[in-house]
Amino acid sequence: MATHYSRSCLQYLFHLAHDHLDFRLPEIKALLSLRGKPFHPGEHFKEKSPFWLLDGLSEEDVHNIMGRSVCAKSAFELWGHGKTQSELKMSLLQYPTEDMTPFLQKSSTYKINVYTFNKTLEFQDRIKKIDALEHLPFQGSVSLKNPQQIFCLLEDYGTDPNNIPEEPFHIYFGRWIADGQRELIRSHSVKNRHFIGNTSMDAGLSFIMANHAKVKEHDLVYDPFVGTGSLLVACSQFGAYVCGTDIDYNTIHGIGKASRKNQKWRGPDENIRANLRQYGTERLYVDVLVSDAAKSVWRHALLFDAIITDPPYGIRESTRRTGSQKDSSKPSEDFFGESHVPVSMAYHLSDIFTDLLNFAVHHLVLGGRLVYWLPIYRPEYCEEMVPLHPCLQLTSNCEQTLSSHTSRRLITMEKIKEPEEADVLAHLFDPRYSPYQGHNAFRDKYFSGVTKKTTKDDKRADNGK
Ligand SMILES: C[S@@+](CC[C@H](N)C(=O)[O-])C[C@H]1O[C@@H](n2cnc3c(N)ncnc32)[C@H](O)[C@@H]1O
Known part of the structure; x- marks a missing residue:
């Protein structure tokens, strides 16, 4: 009343x-x-x-x-x-x-x-x-x-x-x-979602991300590592138009092996559009494309109200980018002994975050937010590891613990100014913005911690001492 x-x-x-x-x-x-x-x-x-x-x-x-x-x-x-x-x-x-x-x-x-x-x-x-x-x-x-x-x-x-x-x-x-x-967490559970993958984002966290990004009705939201579109589902629920890209052809086209137990291949309509249809927001689906986040396909004039994403950490999905012969310092030999053109090469985590921040600076509206997950090896974590850019203000940095030694941090940044040449140069050369290279070893640290017996040092670190 x-x-x-x-x-x-x-x-x-x-x-x-x-x-x-x-x-x-x-x-x-x-x-x-x-x-x-x-x-x-x-x-x-x-x-x-x-x-x-x-x-x-x-x-x-x-x-x-x-x-x-x-x-x-x-x-x-x-x-x-x-x-x-x-x-x-x-x-x-x-x-x-x-x-x-x-x-x-x-x-x-x-x-x-x-x-x-x-x-x-x-x-x-x-x-x-x-x-x-x-x-x-x-x-x-x-x-x-x-x-x-x-x-x-x-x-x-x-x-x-x-x-x-x-x-x-x-x-x-x-x-x-x-x-x-809270009911959205149950109604949008990935357990009952039409199209899911190995890394589909949990419904509650997807809605939290959309809220941290201040997504609102009629916004245009983009996910450059869209996977099965869980973040698009959450943003469309709050009235935003949604689009995304992923390097994986099968994921974008909803074909190939299924992630569900007892199902070998994906069904005919297992795709992101169908997910939005399931929740009544198909009218807000713009489209998804096969594209490499390392090589932006967008014109500079295209602006998004929010960029919200879960980049690959290399644990359950590979961190690859497209490459060419000139990207490769050591060309491999093919079967006939001639030089081979690699079609994909490693995409280091530090490069993923540098590219992501750069992309956000050029493709967010002023005041628009970038929300993404940063994987962290807890014993080594300090705030300086969070990538920065002179045009983006760090708004929040929240930890979700994954194990005693790893976590991921939900980073929210707001675009505070249009990039000028000096900002682009500062991001490239100013030591305050130079990417932390330790992110690149996250996969090794993750698996070393899983298999290795915990040492005294780890224990001390786990206790936060
Ligand atoms: C953690 S998953 C995202 C999961 C997604 N949030 C979901 O709910 O399904 C990361 C995605 O990034 C994609 N990816 C990996 N390297 C990429 C690249 N270079 N460019 C674009 N997408 C890439 C993977 O194919 C994977 O789908």
Whole structure:
């Protein structure tokens, strides 16, 4: 039910899902910025907590953010909070009655939910907690099935499952406003997707990437390592027109060996277009092409609103680029002893990222975002390894751990200026922008860690010491 009277200084409580912790703040910040709103955390803001108080928002902002967020579970208009039941009561008593009464009318129906984080309560204990709210001037009747208003008491028992306190650390009470889009993770699961491959990106992370990229309706989004198009699926869900390229002919044409168990060959309509059709966004499919990311096929005038991609790391897919005889320092001998023209050559990770940043600088609109994954060998990682460009501002850098020694980092960059000759030269020659060559050994480090018994040094590194 929409409300149209103005109420000042409202605070909203966001209840965040307790996974992908690193990705939540950049997601919420990106969604706020899509509405032109800064991020104003309320008191006691802790990034790792599942409960965030946010200031300076309207109910419309909250609806909008919840209409996109896959990191947030729900949002509430905060009526009161405190460390104890009595602090909560005091806080609720201070909330202006005129701000409460429109939602507590005799003619309306309501229900109160109790949500506890890091603790399970017995049914009777939940009822007791609801009864303790009798000081609130509820006038309407309770409807558990179809209430007009939903209220929620949320209790925070901390984040340590091995040390759950008797009493909560903090209690909140508020009016439910909206749920986030966690359902998209289930509805778009790759398990039930028409066309998948060995490296299809998980649905939740694809939506997070689209949010970090600030993808919006009518945008044009491009994925230069498109694979089976999981990132295009997510971006089209948010109303963007999508296109991509991949070096692999079979993937682009949806032919060849299937990735599913019990299926030898891909079926007649297993392709990216069919994936978009499956989710009702085929009208936003522009096209996909066979093309090598190392050799851009696009005219400089073509601009994308976002570039969002998962480049190959060489673990489950090869990192190859097209080459010619002149690229090869040592021409190989063919069967007849004559020099052979190699059709493909190694595409080093450091070159992949240099090319990707260069491409983004020339093909993003000003303010457009590049979002991509950077594989990392954790014992060696430091921030200097993240590739930079004078025309791109690093917006966020979030880690997803893959194993004790490897992870991938979701890098988000925003184009802040059009490239001039000096920027192109700086990117090539200024040591601040010179690519970190250690990325190139990622494959070896990945497999050495998988097969090798962990050494004392690795253990020390894994413990972050
Ligand atoms: C990690 S996969 C991308 C998976 C994709 N996000 C999906 O959901 O299916 C990387 C892709 O890059 C492609 N690739 C490898 N080298 C390439 C190159 N030089 N140019 C373009 N694509 C390349 C591979 O064929 C592979 O499909």
